[in-house]
Amino acid sequence: xxxxxxxxxxxxxxxxxxxxxxxxxxxxxxxxxxxxxxxxxxxxxxxxxxxxxxxxxxxxxxxxxxxxxxxxxxxxxxxxxxxxxxxxxxxxxxxxxxxxxxxxxxxxxxxxxxxxxxxxxxxxxxxxxxxxxxxxxxxxxxxxxxxxxxxxxxxxxxxxxxxxxxxxxxxxxxxxxxxxxxxxxxxxxxxxxxxxxxxxxxxxxxxxxxxxxxxxxxxxxxxxxxxxxxxxxxxxxxxxxxxxxxxxxxxxxxxxxxxxxxxxxxxxxxxxxxxxxxxxxxxxxxxxxxxxxxxxxxxxxxxxxxxxxxxxxxxxxxxxxxxxxxxxxxxxxxxxxxxxxxxxxxxxxxxxxxxxxxxxxxxxxxxxxxxxxxxxxxxxxxxxxxxxxxxxxxxxxxxxxxxxxxxxxxxxxxxxxxxxxxxxxxxxxxxxxxxxxxxxxxxxxxxxxxxxxxxxxxxxxxxxxxxxxxxxx
Amino acid sequence: xxxxxxxxxxxxxxxxxxxxxxxxxxxxxxxxxxxxxxxxxxxxxxxxxxxxxxxxxxxxxxxxxxxxxxxxxxxxxxxxxxxxxxxxxxxxxxxxxxxxxxxxxxxxxxxxxxxxxxxxxxxxxxxxxxxxxxxxxxxxxxxxxxxxxxxxxxxxxxxxxxxxxxxxxxxxxxxxxxxxxxxxxxxxxxxxxxxxxxxxxxxxxxxxxxxxxxxxxxxxxxxxxxxxxxxxxxxxxxxxxxxxxxxxxxxxxxxxxxxxxxxxxxxxxxxxxxxxxxxxxxxxxxxxxxxxxxxxxxxxxxxxxxxxxxxxxxxxxxxxxxxxxxxxxxxxxxxxxxxxxxxxxxxxxxxxxxxxxxxxxxxxxxxxxxxxxxxxxxxxxxxxxxxxxxxxxxxxxxxxxxxxxxxxxxxxxxxxxxxxxxxxxxxxxxxxxxxxxxxxxxxxxxxxxxxxxxxxxxxxxxxxxxxxxxxxx
Numbered sequence: 039x040x041x042x043x044x045x046x047x048x049x050x051x052x053x054x055x056x057x058x059x060x061x062x063x064x065x066x067x068x069x070x071x072x073x074x075x076x077x078x079x080x081x082x083x084x085x086x087x088x089x090x091x092x093x094x095x096x097x098x099x100x101x102x103x104x105x106x107x108x109x110x111x112x113x114x115x116x117x118x119x120x121x122x123x124x125x126x127x128x129x130x131x132x133x134x135x136x137x138x139x140x141x142x143x144x145x146x147x148x149x150x151x152x153x154x155x156x157x158x159x160x161x162x163x164x165x166x167x168x169x170x171x172x173x174x175x176x177x178x179x180x181x182x183x184x185x186x187x188x189x190x191x192x193x194x195x196x197x198x199x200x201x202x203x204x205x206x207x208x209x210x211x212x213x214x215x216x217x218x219x220x221x222x223x224x225x226x227x228x229x230x231x232x233x234x235x236x237x238x239x240x241x242x243x244x245x246x247x248x249x250x251x252x253x254x255x256x257x258x259x260x261x262x263x264x265x266x267x268x269x270x271x272x273x274x275x276x277x278x279x280x281x282x283x284x285x286x287x288x289x290x291x292x293x294x295x296x297x298x299x300x301x302x303x304x305x306x307x308x309x310x311x312x313x314x315x316x317x318x319x320x321x322x323x324x325x326x327x328x329x330x331x332x333x334x335x336x337x338x339x340x341x342x343x344x345x346x347x348x349x350x351x352x353x354x355x356x357x358x359x360x361x362x363x364x365x366x367x368x369x370x371x372x373x374x375x376x377x378x379x380x381x382x383x384x385x386x387x388x389x390x391x392x393x394x395x396x397x398x399x400x401x402x403x404x405x406x407x408x409x410x411x412x413x414x415x416x417x418x419x420x421x422x423x424x425x426x427x428x429x430x431x432x433x434x435x436x437x438x439x440x441x442x443x444x445x446x447x448x449x450x451x452x453x454x455x456x457x458x459x460x461x462x463x464x465x466x467x468x469x470x471x472x473x474x475x476x477x478x479x480x481x482x483x484x485x486x487x488x489x490x491x492x493x494x495x496x497x498x499x500x501x502x503x504x505x506x507x508x509x510x511x
Numbered sequence: 512x513x514x515x516x517x518x519x520x521x522x523x524x525x526x527x528x529x530x531x532x533x534x535x536x537x538x539x540x541x542x543x544x545x546x547x548x549x550x551x552x553x554x555x556x557x558x559x560x561x562x563x564x565x566x567x568x569x570x571x572x573x574x575x576x577x578x579x580x581x582x583x584x585x586x587x588x589x590x591x592x593x594x595x596x597x598x599x600x601x602x603x604x605x606x607x608x609x610x611x612x613x614x615x616x617x618x619x620x621x622x623x624x625x626x627x628x629x630x631x632x633x634x635x636x637x638x639x640x641x642x643x644x645x646x647x648x649x650x651x652x653x654x655x656x657x658x659x660x661x662x663x664x665x666x667x668x669x670x671x672x673x674x675x676x677x678x679x680x681x682x683x684x685x686x687x688x689x690x691x692x693x694x695x696x697x698x699x700x701x702x703x704x705x706x707x708x709x710x711x712x713x714x715x716x717x718x719x720x721x722x723x724x725x726x727x728x729x730x731x732x733x734x735x736x737x738x739x740x741x742x743x744x745x746x747x748x749x750x751x752x753x754x755x756x757x758x759x760x761x762x763x764x765x766x767x768x769x770x771x772x773x774x775x776x777x778x779x780x781x782x783x784x785x786x787x788x789x790x791x792x793x794x795x796x797x798x799x800x801x802x803x804x805x806x807x808x809x810x811x812x813x814x815x816x817x818x819x820x821x822x823x824x825x826x827x828x829x830x831x832x833x834x835x836x837x838x839x840x841x842x843x844x845x846x847x848x849x850x851x852x853x854x855x856x857x858x859x860x861x862x863x864x865x866x867x868x869x870x871x872x873x874x875x876x877x878x879x880x881x882x883x884x885x886x887x888x889x890x891x892x893x894x895x896x897x898x899x900x901x902x903x904x905x906x907x908x909x910x911x912x913x914x915x916x917x918x919x920x921x922x923x924x925x926x927x928x929x930x931x932x933x934x935x936x937x938x939x940x941x942x943x944x945x946x947x948x949x950x951x952x953x954x955x956x957x958x959x960x961x962x963x964x965x966x967x968x969x970x971x972x973x974x975x976x977x978x979x980x981x982x983x984x
Contacts, residue, residue, distance in 0.1 A: 048529070051604050052518055052525060055605065074849075086878050105624075107617065117618070124513075126607070127521075130604075132571065147542050147580070148549045148579050205708060209684075231662075234706070374546070388658070388816055388817065400558070
């Protein structure tokens with residue numbers, strides 16, 4: 039495809055996306071087609087001869103788009119948001135066009151340096167502790183997801199626990215990882231990948247009301263393990279848990295980790311973004327105790343997946359744990375010691391130029407624009423929670439410090455499951471569920487920049503309607 | 512950013528990329544600016560108020576583009592290619608615009624099903640063994656890189672070696688991984704991440720001429736380990752090693768793995784793409800023995816990074832090893848057992864809609880178009896190798912079955928290092944190096960669709976010129 043052919047086809051694809059966004063509110067949020075529908079409509083083998091872009095775009099509109107869950111839809115309230123934005127898409131487009139592979143500084147100097155600066159910009163925007171800035175021993179890097187950030191933190195913690203010998207001798211099954219019963223499943227998955235198995239993970243109980251990790255229980259677990267000859271290696275604390283956005287108390291957890299010499303990773307995948315607003319930084323109190331920290335701009339900061347921002351306080355330790363240097367990657371810049379080679383900060387070797395989308399987002403919105411976005415989400419969630427609170431049929435199940443509201447019909451689980459199915463079947467909105475202290479609970483998470491009071495009110499109206507027909511009068 | 516604002520800015524970015532590609536041949540392939548140049552030119556903190564896209568594009572052209580290594584340049588001959596193409600960029604653009612998160616079938620049905628079909632299309636295009644097709648127990652998935660594919664294969668192998676108990680009890684330090692001394696560094700890194708340490712990896716010697724793994728040495732190592740009470744868990748064979756594109760002999764290695772019950776992963780990251788051409792499928796002889804296999808469409812198949820295609824023969828085993836199912840991800844489709852949830856096939860939870868770029872590439876080029884691209888690369892490499900062969904000052908260091916030529920000035924390493932530095936300093940071409948049997952060796956890898964005979968001949972002319980001034984007359 040020549041540059042001129044690309045130019046023409048590129049306009050058509052830009053038009054397709056602009057039209058898709060403009061028509062999103064009219065589309066059902068989810069597809070109702072059964073499994074196998076798309077696969078059945080595609081040819082069993084690739085074409086022998088090439089086809090024009092127009093033919094592909096036609097099939098995109100006909101076969102693919104109607105069978106998606108529309109994550110950018112203003113009525114999408116499921117999981118956590120994963121919202122993108124125009125500037126993010128454009129930054130990613132530039133990245134795709136440049137086709138730079140940033141495994142080493144030498145394979146893309148601007149790719150590396152822009153990333154370092156963007157992570158410093160983010161640290162500034164969130165007012166993160168000085169220890170994470172690149173001006174000192176710390177620094178940040180883009181991972182694909184918080185799952186990978188947790189895995190990397192786990193590996194560095196194991197390396198430290200082994201006195202720096204983990205790289206050679208492997209994992210010791212006596213190492214233990216601590217996280218709350220409400221933590222994300224990626225903590226267990228990281229421990230599994232690292233060779234600790236689920237046996238290596240201690241799930242610490244939470245406060246029954248706040249759903250936040252109990253520091254007392256954490257201390258007791260660490261002490262019991264030490265007494266049993268086991269080695270506490272890592273605590274993963276969460277700022278904004280997936281179920282209910284609970285905030286683990288870092289001011290208490292931090293000193294415990296410091297006291298027992300345990301690596302502390304803080305996972306703020308969803309809620310970290312809120313810290314662009316000074317009034318929403320409460321979750322970061324005590325963050326100066328953390329050895330590593332991450333949040334996902336790809337969740338609530340208008341940056342398309344994948345973009346997890348991950349910082350460590352000691353980049354030397356990180357690199358020591360993960361570095362590999364085969365002959366074919368040796369180069370003068372690496373050997374000078376004056377550059378960052380981000381391949382040593384992550385699991386894969388290769389990497390895309392993901393800093394561009396952050397650069398486009400941070401510059402196009404400015405910090406004030408991002409604050410406005412976060413505040414709008416928090417206000418819309420509060421508006422919805424007010425509706426729930428005012429209706430005796432419903433109860434709020436947990437605090438809603440950010441933009442997620444957890445609620446349910448009072449009483450048994452059955453009508454709640456039925457309610458969720460009915461509401462989602464309308465195609466107007468999409469909510470998901472969790473269990474809080476064993477009880478089936480509905481989750482409404484606000485995130486899309488297209489979501490307004492109208493959409494939140496419509497969600498509430500649909501919920502009330504479904505509740506009226508689902509529960510006995 | 513409204514859809515209409517996006518449309519206008521999108522055209523501008525498309526123009527920027529088309530112009531970038533059109534002017535690539537005139538740009539120096541690499542930047543000569545010292546470390547820190549880009550960082551020094553960027554503000555220390557993000558803007559408070561937003562800025563227009565035009566301002567960002569201006570800085571993109573001024574600050575970023577001149578400080579890149581241009582991987583898409585027709586004079587880029589370094590490492591392995593990582594070439595993208597117009598259709599790939601457009602498919603990726605659609606993916607960014609849709610902003611779908613495909614962790615579950617339910618969170619993007621078309622995202623999941625298109626991926627399954629694309630991996631079957633690729634298996635068909637490469638004529639992979641039936642065991643990897645989704646019609647049976649096998650199936651494919653997109654990983655970000657071959658590094659991650661190797662890691663996933665390692666985890667499944669450990670799970671199998673532990674009789675399915677690895678998930679719970681963790682890794683046993685007696686497990687051993689076997690790969691050749693020429694294998695990619697990601698094999699050692701995967702073993703390290705999985706908790707085996709470098710002590711858990713056996714580097715098997717290679718044939719001194721072909722640089723391919725010695726089956727005799729592999730068998731001996733497995734037997735010695737078994738006799739010592741260790742547990743052979745995984746063999747990673749390579750089709751097209753990074754140094755010299757050596758091909759490990761699967762027809763001999765496969766039966767050894769089968770005989771000792773060892774998991775066999777085949778890493779064809781670079782060379783796999785060549786198998787779209789029937790006459791270049793020799794490296795896949797014996798592939799029916801493999802438990803898993805991967806290659807990178809993002810290297811030599813005109814698909815932008817990140818796109819590693821990874822297949823396993825037994826998807827049930829893979830899912831068992833990697834699955835996690837917290838309450839908040841439960842849904843009717845998953846519980847029906849009728850769908851694939853790709854989160855269970857990889858390390859991270861979230862995932863982008865990467866099948867779109869494959870769909871665009873496979874349809875726009877057609878299989879014949881991709882064959883033409885591969886054949887052109889092989890022919891250009893052969894043309895270059897002929898020049899080397901005809902010049903007594905130089906020697907070819909290894910066979911060149913694909914599109915990489917390994918060569919050097921006869922004699923000591925010093926003049927070769929000097930030669931590489933001089934040639935790269937011209938800014939017209941970019942080559943990298945390796946060591947073959949300890950000797951410093953230059954690598955010229957052809958991959959860009961923009962590369963023609965003119966560029967290869969220019970590379971040779973520059974090399975001859977530099978050689979004339981670098982070596983004594």
